[in-house]
Amino acid sequence: MFMEHSPVTTNPLIIMLINMTVVFLVLVSLIYLIKLIHFVDPTKEKPKPEVEEDEPLVAVKSAPAASAPAPVVEEGINSEVIAAISAAIAAYGFAGQVKAVHILNHEGTPWRAAAKFNNFPRK
């Protein structure tokens, strides 16, 4: 049992100094361990150049939809739907890039619908 041994010291001040030193050393070591883990992390995102970070904001704010060519819209789609689609796309930083809006034929299996979706051209 621990109690059967005599302690190294019984001076509370020395105990405090030793213990606080050890606690700080261990936790400071943990800080460096955490930094090391972050450093070697192969999955972390590479920092983007500042210019690229600002671009989408400027583009969304300054590029009015009117400056882009009007999208080809199939009959039966009202303007509110077009506005909602344009806003959703603009939110991803592609303002003014809606070229055409078509109603897809949902007939057929989900596999077919998924295949159609996959065939959309992507940037």
Added chain:
Amino acid sequence: MEALNAFSVSLQAVWNDSGFSAFTMGNGIMILVGLLLLYMAFVKEFEPLLLGPIAFGCILANFPNTGFFGEEMNVMKAINYGITYEIFPPLIFLGIGAMTDFSPLLARPSTLLLGAAAQIGVFVALGGAMLVGFNVHEAAAIGIIGGADGPTSIYLSTKLAPHLLGAIAVAAYSYMSLVPLIQPPIMKLMTTQAEREIVMKELRQVTKFERVVFPIVSTIFISLLLPPIAALLGCLMLGNLFRESGVTDRLSDTAQNALINIVTIFLGTGTGMTMSAESFLRTDTLLIIGLGLVAFMGGTAGGLIFGKIMCKFTGGAINPLIGSAGVSAVPMAARVSQLVGMKSKPGNYLLMHAMGPNVAGVIGTAVAAGTMLAMLK
């Protein structure tokens, strides 16, 4: 006549075997203490999950002639083994690990320093305990109350001063439940309005890689350095690994729900069972409760002072209020930082920032316990 005689002897035997024949004033007082703790747990809702079983265990421990701690094995004796052989505290840590998100700590590792600074309360109380006549082992066990970490307090007192276990556990859990009352006045006293209003920068995103590797690497490092706390820290990190791995959801779910609930019942009841009249009704108990408060206040102040230092060094990037969360008491102490911050500046959300020092406090208290075990053995 013979039947009457047999009846009388039987009645006498029943009376002699009953608890009433050996009931003492001390037992009565301790049952009242148990009832008071039950009131605090269930009516006032002060840590009811722990104080409830502790209170009921205290009542059970003060019934004479139960034979709970006699020669024969029984359920209460088995529960007591879980405490005596330090089985329950690491299992509680397993559940705590599964419930804890280390992301705020990983995003801003410098907050580990706040968890270290808050341990000053442990050593202030240790010095105070030695001044009033406790030996160094008892003083170390009393001091760890300042870490505001129930399982670690029980773990250390079982190893260094098992005869004080009941008083230390009650003091630790009582003060943990009183965090929202004890900390805010100290926080307001030690910080300026301008400091309390500091809005901290949003934390960076922590990757899954970091969250998975940290518990493994820290367990290897700390367990090699301080083997006496390998069980505590290993279980904490294993629970966290269950949570973060993403492929052990069932284990994580069990650790943070069923297992921790079962062990909490056993740990609480077993701790309460140590509160017999002869071991609890002593002036030492009052001293321990008083020293526990000193430890707790010292820890809060230590964290705040270091928070202020970090605030100065970072040019006002750190709100010193998160320093008080360096005492463990997860997540209550972090919530108190959030509440005091919100009162000073509505809309200032400090909770996630305070979770960093809060979980650092759990590691810091375990390290302090391990260091004391290494020094005092």
